[in-house]
Structure formats: C-alpha cells, structure tokens
Amino acid sequence: MSGTPSTVRTNSRLIRWIDTRLPLFSFAQDSVLDYPEPRNLSYWWNFGSLAGIMLLIMIGTGVFLAMQYTPNTDLAFDSVERLMRDVNYGWLLRYIHMNGASFFFIIVYIHIFRGVYFGSYKEPRELLWMLGVVILLLMMATAFFGYVLPWGQMSYWGATVITNLFTAIPVVGNPIHTWLLGGFSLGNPTLNRFFSLHYLLPFIIVGVVGLHLIALRQHGSNNPLGIAVKGPQDEIPFHPYYTLKDMFGLGVFLIIFAIFIFEMPNVLGDPANYIQANPLQTPSEIVPEWYLLPFYAILRSIPDKLIGVLAMFGAIFVLFLLPWLDTSRVRSSYFRPIYKWVFWLLVIDVFALGTVGAHRPEGAYIVIGRIATFYYFFHFIILLPLIGWFERPLPLPESISAAVTKKSVAVPAATERRAVS
Amino acid sequence: MTELAHGKPVAGAALSNGHGEASRRDFLTVASGAIAAIGVACVAWPLIDSMNPSADVLAAGAPVDIDLTHVQPGQQIVVLWRSSPIFIVNRTPDLLKTLQDPKDLALLSDPDSSVMQQPAYAQNWHRSIQPQFLVLVGICTHLGCIPGFMPQANSVAPGWLGGYFCPCHGSRYDLAGRVYSGVPAPYNLPVPPYRFTTKTMIRIGENPPDGGDFGLDSIVQI
Numbered sequence: 001m002s003g004t005p006s007t008v009r010t011n012s013r014l015i016r017w018i019d020t021r022l023p024l025f026s027f028a029q030d031s032v033l034d035y036p037e038p039r040n041l042s043y044w045w046n047f048g049s050l051a052g053i054m055l056l057i058m059i060g061t062g063v064f065l066a067m068q069y070t071p072n073t074d075l076a077f078d079s080v081e082r083l084m085r086d087v088n089y090g091w092l093l094r095y096i097h098m099n100g101a102s103f104f105f106i107i108v109y110i111h112i113f114r115g116v117y118f119g120s121y122k123e124p125r126e127l128l129w130m131l132g133v134v135i136l137l138l139m140m141a142t143a144f145f146g147y148v149l150p151w152g153q154m155s156y157w158g159a160t161v162i163t164n165l166f167t168a169i170p171v172v173g174n175p176i177h178t179w180l181l182g183g184f185s186l187g188n189p190t191l192n193r194f195f196s197l198h199y200l201l202p203f204i205i206v207g208v209v210g211l212h213l214i215a216l217r218q219h220g221s222n223n224p225l226g227i228a229v230k231g232p233q234d235e236i237p238f239h240p241y242y243t244l245k246d247m248f249g250l251g252v253f254l255i256i257f258a259i260f261i262f263e264m265p266n267v268l269g270d271p272a273n274y275i276q277a278n279p280l281q282t283p284s285e286i287v288p289e290w291y292l293l294p295f296y297a298i299l300r301s302i303p304d305k306l307i308g309v310l311a312m313f314g315a316i317f318v319l320f321l322l323p324w325l326d327t328s329r330v331r332s333s334y335f336r337p338i339y340k341w342v343f344w345l346l347v348i349d350v351f352a353l354g355t356v357g358a359h360r361p362e363g364a365y366i367v368i369g370r371i372a373t374f375y376y377f378f379h380f381i382i383l384l385p386l387i388g389w390f391e392r393p394l395p396l397p398e399s400i401s402a403a404v405t406k407k408s409v410a411v412p413a414a415t416e417r418r419a420v421s
Numbered sequence: 422m423t424e425l426a427h428g429k430p431v432a433g434a435a436l437s438n439g440h441g442e443a444s445r446r447d448f449l450t451v452a453s454g455a456i457a458a459i460g461v462a463c464v465a466w467p468l469i470d471s472m473n474p475s476a477d478v479l480a481a482g483a484p485v486d487i488d489l490t491h492v493q494p495g496q497q498i499v500v501l502w503r504s505s506p507i508f509i510v511n512r513t514p515d516l517l518k519t520l521q522d523p524k525d526l527a528l529l530s531d532p533d534s535s536v537m538q539q540p541a542y543a544q545n546w547h548r549s550i551q552p553q554f555l556v557l558v559g560i561c562t563h564l565g566c567i568p569g570f571m572p573q574a575n576s577v578a579p580g581w582l583g584g585y586f587c588p589c590h591g592s593r594y595d596l597a598g599r600v601y602s603g604v605p606a607p608y609n610l611p612v613p614p615y616r617f618t619t620k621t622m623i624r625i626g627e628n629p630p631d632g633g634d635f636g637l638d639s640i641v642q643i
Contacts, residue, residue, distance in 0.1 A: 164565035183478045282567040305607045
C-alpha cells in the first residue's frame with residue numbers, strides 16, 4: 001500500500017496529509033462509512049454494536065471507580081460506601097458500572113441467541129463465533145472478579161465457591177487453589193490480585209473484540225435470511241443506514257438502562273452484598289449474579305463434585321463445537337421448520353435453569369434442574385446433529401434483494417445448495 | 422534428529438540440503454527455539470510463583486492453643502487457624518452413641534475414614550484423639566462453605582441424627598465430620614493436626630510426639 005495516495009473523500013489538505021502517512025481516515029471510511037452490509041439486517045443485528053458501546057461504558061466508569069477504590073480487605077467495603085456517600089456522583093458511577101455489568105450480559109446473551117437462531121456460526125464464520133465464546137468467557141471472569149471487589153458477604157462467599165471449583169481437579173487442584181488465592185483461604189492477597197485482574201481483563205476483551213471484528217469483516221455480517229450476499233444489489237453502505245439504526249437502538253436501550261440506574265439500581269443485585277464479608281459466617285443462601293445462574297444450576301444438579309464442575313464448564317465449551325454439531329447447511333431458522341421450534345425449547349430450557357439456580361436445591365427444583373441440565377446437553381449433542389439430517393428445509397430465496405423486494409419468493413430446492421454456500 | 426529428517430521443512434528450508442536429512446540449519450532452528458522456550462519459562466516462573474502464599478501468609482499458620490474447659494457439653498466453638506475456621510465440639514455420651522449407630526453408618530460415604538482427611542491418630546470411629554472432643558477444619562469439602570452445626574435430632578430433616586449441614590449446596594456430615602452419601606461433598610471434613618499439651622489444652626497445628634508429620638498439605642481435600 002505504500003506510496004498509494006489517500007482515497008479519503010475530503011477537501012481538507014490537513015486530513016489528506018495525515019491520511020497519506022497514517023491512513024486512519026481512509027480506514028474509517030472503508031470500514032465504517034462505506035462498509036457494505038446486507039440490506040435486510042433486522043433490529044436483532046443492533047446488539048453487536050450495542051455490546052461494543054457497553055464495553056466502552058464499563059471501561060470508562062471503571063477507570064474512575066478505581067480512583068476511589070481500595071483493594072484491601074480492611075478498607076474495601078468502606079471505600080465502596082464512601083464512594084456511594086461522599087464522592088461526588090460516586091453513586092452514579094457505581095450504579096452505571098454495577099447495572100452495566102448486568103445489561104452487558106443481557107445484550108451479549110441476546111447477541112448469542114440471535115447468532116444461534118440465524119445460524120451465524122456456520123461456515124465460513126466458525127472462528128468469528130468461537131472468538132465470541134472466548135469473549136463470553138472473559139466477560140464472565142471479569143464480572144466475577146468485579147463482584148468480589150466490594151468485599152460484601154456475597155462477594156466473599158461467591159468467590160469462595162467459585163475458587164473452590166478448582167479443587168475438583170484431581171492431584172493439582174489444591175495447589176492451584178492455593179496459588180489462585182495466594183493463601184489457604186480468601187484474604188488480602190486474593191482481593192489485591194482480583195482487583196489487578198479485573199482491571200486487566202477488559203483490555204484483553206478489547207483485543208479479542210478486535211479479532212472478532214477482523215473475522216467479521218472477512219465474510220461480512222450474516223443476515224436474517226442466512227443467504228450469502230450476491231452482489232451490490234444485496235447491500236447498502238453502513239453509513240447512514242446502519243449508523244442511524246444503531247443510534248436509534250442505542251437510544252431505546254439507554255432509556256431502559258437509565259430507568260434501572262435511577263429508579264431501581266439494586267434490583268439486579270443481592271442485598272447481602274451490603275453486609276461486610278465475614279469469613280466465619282456463610283449466608284443461608286449463596287446465589288451468584290443472575291447472569292451466571294443457568295450455569296450454577298447445572299453445577300448443583302449433578303451430585304458429584306468433579307462431574308458437576310465439568311458439566312458447568314462443558315455447558316460453555318459445547319458452544320465452541322456448535323458450528324460442527326449443527327449439521328444443517330441452512331443458516332436461518334426461517335427456513336428450518338423443525339429447528340425453529342427446538343430453538344425456543346432451548347431458550348425455555350435456559351430460563352428454567354436460571355430459575356432453578358436462583359432457588360435452594362430442594363424438592364421440585366432438584367428434579368427440574370436435572371431434567372433441564374440433561375436437556376441442555378441433549379439439545380446440543382444429540383438433537384442438533386439429528387435435526388440437520390432429517391429436517392427438510394423450506395426453499396431459500398434466490399437472493400436478498402429478490403426476497404426484500406418480493407419479486408420472487410421461492411426457488412426450487414435444487415438451487416438451495418448454491419444459495420447457502 | 423530422525424524426527425526432523427521426516428518432518429516438514431522448517432524455516433530456511435531453502436538452505437537445507439534438500440535430501441530430507443537434518444541440516445545444520447535445522448539443528449540451529451530447533452536449538453535456538455528450545456533455548457528461547459527455556460528462557461520464557463525462567464522469566465515466567467518468578468511471576469507465577471509470586472502468586473503463591475507469601476512468607477507472612479505462611480507464618481500466620483503458627484500453632485494456636487485452646488483451653489477446652491470453656492467448651493460446655495454439647496457446645497461447639499469456632500477458632501481461626503491459618504485463617505480457616507476450626508470447629509471444636511464437646512460431644513456428650515449421647516451424641517457419641519450416634520456415631521456407632523448402624524443407622525448412621527449405613528448413610529455414610531466413608532464410614533471408616535479411609536481417605537486421608539485426618540491424621541492417622543484420628544483415623545478411628547470418633548475421628549479424634551479423645552472421643553469427647555472433636556476437632557475439625559470447618560470447611561465443606563464441596564465448595565468451601567462453612568457447614569452449620571445441627572446437633573439436635575430431626576433438626577435438618579426427619580430422622581436426622583445430628584451433625585453438620587452445609588447451607589450452600591446441602592451437603593451433610595455426621596458428628597464426626599463424616600460425609601453422607603448422595604450429597605455433593607466428596608470427602609469427610611478434614612481433621613487438622615493437633616495434640617493435647619495438658620489434659621484440657623490442645624495445640625492446633627502440631628502433631629503428638631509420636632503422631633508423624635501430618636499437615637494441611639497431607640489432607641486430600643480441604
């Protein structure tokens with residue numbers, strides 16, 4: 001590319017001068033403004049950019065919160081209380097950050113289920129999908145470290161339970177546990193390093209998001225029809241069409257977000273975390289943050305420690321295999337008459353697991369938890385490969401432009417293979 | 422080097438002799454790669470080891486002395502040793518009776534304490550030095566919560582003989598810290614090293630003179 005004159009559209013000689021040496025403006029022009037996107041993206045496609053904006057909000061508020069926070073077991077709880085009472089707008093920063101974590105997960109879960117419904121993980125976007133699962137794992141780790149920082153009862157006991165998961169590993173489990181904590185139980189060394197990691201991981205997430213976007217650019221966005229873009233008639237430029245659509249979605253989201261921050265900032269949290277950590281008293285019920293409940297339910301549903309831990313991590317790792325477990329060549333569920341319903345069963349199953357995770361493991365919750373855990377793995381490992389074999393997909397439209405302009409709706413099944421690939 | 426001979430050409434293949442044999446270049450590539458890997462490991466180890474318990478944390482694990490005369494019959498006290506809660510229970514003859522009750526033994530996953538969750542001198546039906554006094558590390562072997570002391574019969578469920586109930590995930594132990602079967606916790610509650618310094622004083626963190634060198638590291642699962 002060296003020696004190429006700048007292609008940026010501008011009358012400014014300064015911008016042209018900079019762009020010839022540092023092609024930031026032409027990069028933005030090619031990757032955002034002029035970037036061609038399928039013309040039929042629905043509002044379900046808003047959640048990717050929304051997640052990116054949420055990541056920036058979290059990093060932004062987090063940097064300022066770190067200026068007020070003290071990572072010491074004697075001082076942490078009080079430093080958070082001081083932040084809430086004495087620091088100017090400290091309550092606002094913390095409530096944005098606290099609720100932001102929850103909304104970040106809501107956005108990302110919708111983003112994931114959108115990918116599952118429209119088959120966004122299928123060839124050639126497997127690595128794009130797998131990088132997304134990596135981001136989910138990093139988010140969970142970051143959220144876990146962050147939840148420990150206020151050093152409340154739920155912080156302490158939640159962290160005790162999560163770090164003890166590692167003791168399930170045979171032979172090396174206990175040394176790893178001690179190494180992670182920097183002691184024989186949760187203490188000051190633990191809090192200190194969790195703060196360090198909580199500050200580090202978001203920047204690693206930014207890096208993986210970068211890879212996620214590079215992988216996205218390689219083949220472009222999937223779309224509600226799940227068929228490939230065939231030419232310029234199927235596309236529109238990102239700006240102004242999707243910049244505006246994203247901004248509108250952002251506005252709606254911020255209204256909902258603001259209602260939580262200003263009107264019910266503690267609804268999504270646990271009141272026990274406003275009690276300072278007490279290493280000698282386990283609360284009568286330990287519940288993780290809501291976004292981890294389905295996985296927690298899987299852990300508790302299996303009456304064996306090692307298998308329970310493996311199943312919990314397996315519930316996320318199975319997502320890495322999703323591109324190969326789903327044997328159907330058709331991406332979008334619009335054209336998959338059986339999978340379309342099975343997808344909603346999975347959604348119901350995940351909600352059922354979440355409900356079970358929020359309740360004591362007694363009576364019906366044990367039974368529902370075990371059935372839902374079984375079904376979760378049954379869906380991915382048995383049902384998905386089988387449906388791909390016996391399901392007869394509906395005929396796919398000829399092209400995106402043909403479908404959205406309704407010139408022709410259906411094509412013979414013979415062209416289906418070409419349309420999907 | 423035979424592996425190299427059959428392997429794919431490595432970087433600098435153009436300089437290899439082209440007969441599928443290892444060249445000096447191949448040797449240098451592998452040798453410098455190996456040295457670099459050792460170098461990375463040498464740099465990484467101080468970083469990794471810095472996260473292990475520091476000298477002050479280890480020093481905080483010094484033995485503690487407890488006077489048992491203050492523990493009433495049927496009472497449990499909790500003391501801290503190595504920042505872990507240590508349960509000390511003064512078991513009445515009635516409570517001790519349940520430990521040999523066949524009804525209790527049938528429910529246990531490891532009634533004979535065969536897994537080394539205790540020093541050899543506590544590997545007996547009462548899991549202690551003296552039957553009367555029980556000394557346990559009060560950390561559930563499932564995921565580290567502190568089990569509740571529930572000595573009353575029928576207090577947790579009908580037919581409950583008295584013992585420990587973990588509020589987190591419902592694990593159950595009897596009054597010797599032996600885990601019931603069918604609960605998530607895999608092992609009995611650990612017994613720490615301890616010895617009687619006088620008839621009524623115990624020192625947690627030291628073995629009896631003839632008790633071997635049992636330590637927290639010897640425990641299968643804390």
